[in-house]
Amino acid sequence: MKTAFFSNVSGKNGVTSNIACISIMCAMEYQLRSMIIENHSNLNSIENAFVRYHEHYLVNEDYYYFNHIGIEAVIKKLHSEKEDDNMIESASKKFLNHYIYYLPQSHTMNKEVLEFQLNEVISRLLEKAEQCSDITFVDMEGKVNLTSRAILEEADLVVVNLSQDIRIIRHFFEHYQALIPKAIFLISKYDSRSKYNVKNIMRKYHISKENIAVIPYNVEYKDAISEGKVIEFIARNYNCKEEDDNYTFIREVRHATDILYQKSRNYQKEVLSV
Template sequence: MEVAFWSNIGGKNGVTSNLAGISIMLTLEKRCPSVLFENHCHMMNLERMLIRKRPSGLLKEEENYFYDHMGIDSLIKRIHSNQYSKETVLKSSLNFLNSGIYYIPQSKLMNKELFEYELNQVIHPFLEQLNDISPITFIDTAGSSNLSTKVILSKADLVVVNLSQDLQIIDHFFENYSSLTSKAVYLLGNYNHNSKFNLLNIRRKYHISKEQIAVVPYNIAFRDSLISGDTISFLLHNQKCERKDENYYFIRELKKAANMIYKRLGELNPSPDQKALRA
């Protein structure tokens, strides 16, 4: 199953950080394995959030070898030459949480426009191959100007629409992307419950059921973990934090958001592999 994390407005609504938090929490709470990748190049990517940055220049030659022989570049080349398999996908991925998460790192060597063009050429077989690795593929999906985004949004079983507490952004989504609402759930990123545009008021204004919308509160410790590459460690450490803990509210709401997506996936045309989502 493909789950596209997407926003109608780029750079404001926490698409990448929300995907990182949700996918990790699903693995920790539900033992729900997944494959992660981006269909675009950007600095604040999943790799930066999942891996602590090494000192500049350390193992530079080995890094270049990795991105030339593994990662999404390698898979694109193999698909073009019809030499890809489940094994090549696994070898091209980074493994986290005991194979709970496979992340296919984005290009560090390829030109941005060329990468987007090359991925778009193979996006259908690429997504099909990922289905052999895990029941769920989470995609950090760029805005609609990206070549493969239209295909991904059309093919996705679920679109996680990342919004904010800015009513203009929400209005823009419903005015321009109503075709996505039938398979959408909503996340309010960097959420502040003290705003007058809180979850309850947004639900009422836009007639969104409580089963379709959740929040990811702003949390400075989570933000710091994203920047330092300690996101998995932060969520592992705080997964079972108590009510008195300063991160309790954030963790509670992130779990609610993950559970919303988990339940929705379990309702969507389950195949034998997907029935595990209902367990």
């Protein structure tokens, strides 16, 4: 299932951090294999959330340049029509016993060139990714770039990442009505004390409880993101007790993942019935 994580603003609605925790929970809770792709080059990458800084530093650059991993290697194969059945897997970094595949960002290609070349092959790339995963997550850039429209059109599900800022919420519902039929909503950095709590958002914008979840603000998770320790954080707190400081965060991530899982099951049933 092709799943686009989308936000109508850049850098405020937690797209990358939400993909990170939900992809991990998909693996741990449901043994779903996911492929993560980014349609942009950015310092705040999934890789930086999964890999500690000192481990980045220790990686020999030759690993990237001569072993042909990452999205740049896949783009080149697709452009040269030298694609093969396992090219996505071989170009990916693997996490959690190969339940999470991640196509690293380009270390050499100019950002504008990357976007242009990715745009020419995005449909085939998504098709290849879907063949080797249960769910393909696309971490989309906040601003609209060349591939955004194609990804949103091809996505089977759009996870709309919002914050408790009424201007951002209103902007989405005024400008992106076309996405709503295949959307679920994640309210990032959630604080139940806000006037714009989930019940009020559901009531005002007519969102059913099956299509909305929250990711609470959690300072320890925020630190884990910046330190490349997200997998360790989720694993360590996976079975935490109700009295634990991280219990609410894990409970809500589990709930958000369950919504995504149910959408995935429904999608599979629809595919099989065709």
